[in-house]
Each structure stands twice: as C-alpha cells, then as structure tokens.
Amino acid sequence: MARAGLTAERLTQAAAELADEVGFENVTVSALARHFGVKDASLYSHIRNAHDLRVRLAVLALAEMADRVSDALAGRSGKDALVAFAQAYRSYAHEHPGRYAAAQMVLDPDTAALSAASKHAEMTRAILRGYDLWEPDQTDAVRLLHSTFHGYVSLERAGAFHSHPRGVEASWTRALDALDSLLRAWPNA
C-alpha cells in the first residue's frame, strides 16, 4: 500500500483549510483522516491528540496573522499604521474564519510564549510610537486596541450588528477614526 506521506505540517495545513470550509468546531481527527483517505488511527503518529491538532492550527493562524499585519505595517506610522493594522487583522478574520476562530483558543502559557502572540502585542505597541503615549498608558492602550479589534470582528461574525441598517463597514471606519482621536488625546489618570 502506497503511503500518503503525512506530516504534522501537512495535517495542520489541511486542518486550516478544513476549518475555513466547515468551521473550527468541526475540525475533527476523523474528518482530517477522511480528507487524506486514511484511517483515524494513522494520524496519531503525527499529532498527540485532537487538542494537539487544534493547538497547532491556532499557532499557524497566529503566525499567519502576524505576518500579514507585519507586512501591512511596514513603512507606516500614526493613523496610517493604525488603519493598516486594523484592516489586515479584520480581513484575515473574514477570509479565514476557521483559522481566526482557532487563533482565539486559550493556549497554555508555554505554547503561547512560543507562538506569535507576543509579536502581536509588539506590533500593536509599534503603532503607538506614532502617538505620544508612555507606560503604563501604552500598555492600557495596547489592550484597548486589541480588545476593540477582536471584539468588533467577533461580534460582526456572530451577526450581532445585523439588527440595524447602519453599514458594518461604515461603523468600522468611524471606530478607527474614534480610536485615532482617542490615542491622540489620551486622558490623564
């Protein structure tokens, strides 16, 4: 019998495509095995278990997002950088809903440290160099930005904004305007 030539990397990549097609919660070991025309048990030579597969997927998604944001950010500063970051983040979530959902997994501290999660925080911090913010305000602002981006995208995907006719795109643009003006006039403690 010819071998399928599986590796953890190929499995993770296929899982990412599967996630975008059928949703992160439907990424199962069985579905992945079916995709490769192989028995379930065969995958366990490459991944420890189903959770391990999902963690690998999360790590992949975090890295992809970081790359995309990093590219978008190159050569920009101030509001330009803010908008570029936000668009890159949001467009990734729209194009890759399954991967984005994976990226929201709660990772154990060790895995999180090895992942691109820290790069995200670092890049968000880089945006703030265009504004006049210093510690601890900078960290507070990083957290606020990250929260707003993530919150907006996940509520949008959950359909929370469909009940009102106001365009989701227009609100997003105005939210970025608002955040920019907030960063420029960050209140004192």
Add this chain to the structure above:
Amino acid sequence: MARAGLTAERLTQAAAELADEVGFENVTVSALARHFGVKDASLYSHIRNAHDLRVRLAVLALAEMADRVSDALAGRSGKDALVAFAQAYRSYAHEHPGRYAAAQMVLDPDTAALSAASKHAEMTRAILRGYDLWEPDQTDAVRLLHSTFHGYVSLERAGAFHSHPRGVEASWTRALDALDSLLRAWPNA
C-alpha cells in the same frame, strides 16, 4: 420508578451550572443526564437535541446579563452609567464563565430576535443619552462600546493579558476613562 421531574427549564438551569463548573464546551446531553441520574434518551422529551440545549443556555445567559446590566444602570447616567454597565457586564462574565461563553453563540436570526440580545443594544444606547451623540454616530458608538467590552473580557479570559505585569484591573479602569473621554469628544466625520 420515581420520576425526576425534568422540564426544559430545569435542564437549562442545570446546564448553566454545569457550564460554569466544567466549561461550556463540556456541556453534553450525557453529562446532564448523569447529573439527574437519568438515561440520555430521557432528555430528548424536553430538548430537541444537543444544539437546542446549548441555544437555550445561551438565551438564559443573555437574559441574566440583561437583567443584571439593567439593574446596574438604574438611576445612573453619563460616565456613571458607562462604568456601571461595564462592571456589570464584566463581573457576570467572571462569575459565570460557562454562561458567558454560551452567550457568545451564533444564534439564528429568529432566536436572536426573541432573545434579550436587542435589550443589550438598547441599554448600550441608553448610556449614550448622557453624551451628545446622534445617529449614525450613536450606532457606531454602541458598536464600539460593545466590541470593546466583549473583546476585553474575552481576551482577559483567554489569558492574553498575562504576559505583561501591568494589572488587568487597572487597564480596565483606564479603558473606561478613555471610552468616557472618547464619547465626550466624539470626532466629526
């Protein structure tokens, strides 16, 4: 054999407690049946299927949150109302992580319309009466506030803020300060 006296309501209530104990993703029909000392199949007289159970749980959580926020909001306005809303929202999420996760489910439009989801939007809008905001800025601000609250709480629970020594509580307080000042000086389009 004595009957357990199950109803959809008792099942949903028990599922809520179970969710807070073991996590929303571990709320299964089997686990719930075990809790009542009853066979799995018995639950299907009260709920349609596992998804139906989770939706009921989501609706319960949305209603509970709306009640709590509504109480917190009574008699307050301006920043007072903003802070009260935010604290009520966040404390609910902390005290009831499983229920909060349930409340993030994507509901089909009909269910969403019947749920307390619209009350949430309405209450957020009520906060803005203390600020000088009119349509469409009001809707944009509602979406921004909702996104930030939800984003902050879910990133916090995911451990995204643990990598930095700055206190999560302090950042939260400052985020509310920032949002208040943003609403008072909402930028023109």
Add this chain to the structure above:
DNA sequence: AGGCTTACCTAGAGGTCCTAGGCAAATTAT
C-alpha cells in the same frame, strides 16, 4: 376506577477519540 398523557426506560445505530499491537514500506547500515 378507567383512560389518557407523558416521563422515563431499553435497545441499538452511528459518530468521534484514542490505544495496542502488527505488517510492510522506506531508510540506514553493512
């Protein structure tokens, strides 16, 4: 008391997760 509704049961099919143990293909050593 008799009849009706329904809460809960047993039985069982089908799916996912995962382990143990085996064989054969690919790789490395001789």
Add this chain to the structure above:
DNA sequence: ATAATTTGCCTAGGACCTCTAGGTAAGCCT
C-alpha cells in the same frame, strides 16, 4: 545488494457522545 532499523499506516476494539424507535408505568383527568 542485502540485512537491520525505523516508521507510516493498518486492524481491532473500547470508551463516550448523539439521537431514534418503541415500550412501560407514573401521574393527571374525568
């Protein structure tokens, strides 16, 4: 080139979850 080793994929099977069909008996209504 053949032998030895590694390892990719297999079968078999157990544990758990979901859900359906059909049955029995408990509790409610006259």
